[in-house]
Amino acid sequence: MHLGIDEPRECQYNQICTHNSSPMETPHSKKRKVKRKWQIFPGRNKFYCNGRIMMAKQTGVFYLTIVLILVTSGLFFAFDCPFLASNLTPAIPAIGGVLFLFVIGMLLRASFSDPGVLPRATPEEAADVERQIDAANGAGGPGYRPPPRTREVVINGQTVKLKYCFTCKIFRPPRASHCSLCDNCVERFDHHCPWVGNCVGKRNYRFFYLFILSLSFLTIFIFAFVITHVILRSNRTGFLSALKDSPASVLEVVVCFFSVWSIVGLSGFHTYLISSNQTTNEDIKGSWSTKRGKDNYNPYSYGNILTNCCAALCGPLPPSLIDRRGFVQPDTPQPAAQSNGTNTCPTTQLQSHMAAVTTPLLHAQPILLGGGPVLQPKPSVGGPCSALGPGQPSLPSSIPGLSCGGEVLALHDSENHCHHHLHHQHFISPEETPCAAHLGHHMPLYDPASQDSLHEDSVRGLVKLSSV
């Protein structure tokens, strides 16, 4: 033990020397650059305004939606409203204006907010779940393929199967589903809406519903008053000259005519879903339909249409679980590609010293200095793909076919659903970018600056020790 006393003095000086004079660490400690969590987010989302706005990767159709609404409303206010305001009542443009602002507000809110994305499991959690699954499955033979990972839970008398998500490494809560386009598990997943440019889930379902409801009112409003305008004009000057005087009306009527069928139909469909407390996903799969079984019923419904509506639209708004604007903490398990070189030497010295003195305070874990999770002795590379637990092959998360069948079904489901919308087949299959390449520009994730503060604390302790 007395050797342990002599060693720390030398070790301590070495520690300080290597720490301060290391050329690799000094520039980093001066910079102290911390990343926000959205910058290392593993899903396939786009973030704007420093993480405040969150959208899906493909936003082309969203811009089309915005353009259609702006152009049609703009034409209405510019060409039809002056006539209607002077000949009928100025309340028409006023009401139209309020409706228009509401529609745009709800659209932006639905598009820009977090739909209820579930953050992926930390490596320790994933390992724990793996252990539980292995224990549940029992030891199979070498050629034995384990059954798909499901857990059964009884909710209000109905047996519900919870599926394991291979990408997110979690057992999905009931009603959650993995969106193949955004590559996230979303709570109370309804569908992925390309018109809105985002998934529709627990947190933004009410905004989506209010958007389509108000848009159907706006469409009907514009349609009705443009027809009124043309009729009133033709009474005065004749039909053809009326059309010549306000050519924009023709365009508006055409757009509104085609929109009304789909938007009003969609509003009606979602009103039915809300009143029975189902998601689009569940309705399309027929999860709670009586065709599946006589005793099949929806366990989430409150039994009362009014309560279901109130719960969906006026219930408490849950907070975002992904904390996109938070700062990345130094102790969160991250790959540390370059941590291997400089730190292993001081680590081993420190560890041998600690073995002598036996103190929990100064014992430096590989998790800290190595930067990798406790269960993985080797630091892993490749961005947050290292969040895939130990013992798992590194699947690029963007291959839906290999994941749970439910996810592919979600893709098909949302395709079927979007036939409700005007004919388009916008999203086909997600681009299969390998995870590392996709997030390559977010490297390096290892933050030596924050590790330095840990070093400092440890060293401070060592200094105090030596002074005793």
Place this chain on the structure above:
Amino acid sequence: CRPFKSISVFGCIKFIKYEVLALWQTHSLQDLRQQAAIASKVFVQRDYTSGTICKFQTKFPSELETRIEKQQFEETVQTLNNLYAEAEKLGGKSYLEGCLACLTAYTIFLCMETHYEKVLKKIAKYIQEQNEKVYAPLGLLLTDPIERGLRVVEITIFEDRSIGSR
């Protein structure tokens, strides 16, 4: 020389123990977690038997049997469950808040916190208080479930190193 050195070693260890306590007060619990020896983590999973509301299983994990009393653990989890139920409660107050928010086009949340956020703050305070009073003295640390996406209550077990062992 030898007895002197062993005495000074004991003195060091005692000093270090005080250092741990001092650090506990000056640094955040998170810093301490980084610096102390992490032995293992236990995860208390969600309980979905009542639906999709946030509720955690009160089943006592076997790894904690030697560390904490079952009743104390269950009480903590039950209080957390009650707090989350309060956050998600459907009632007159939440409907009023929802309608008011809708009428103001949700701009009201720029100045006001939602009820859920208020309760989350209460939960964070409760967890910190529990950690300070009950769990830290036993060498355990509760992690706020919101940091794990409301999936699990993570309990970190710190290894209890006695003086004699190496």
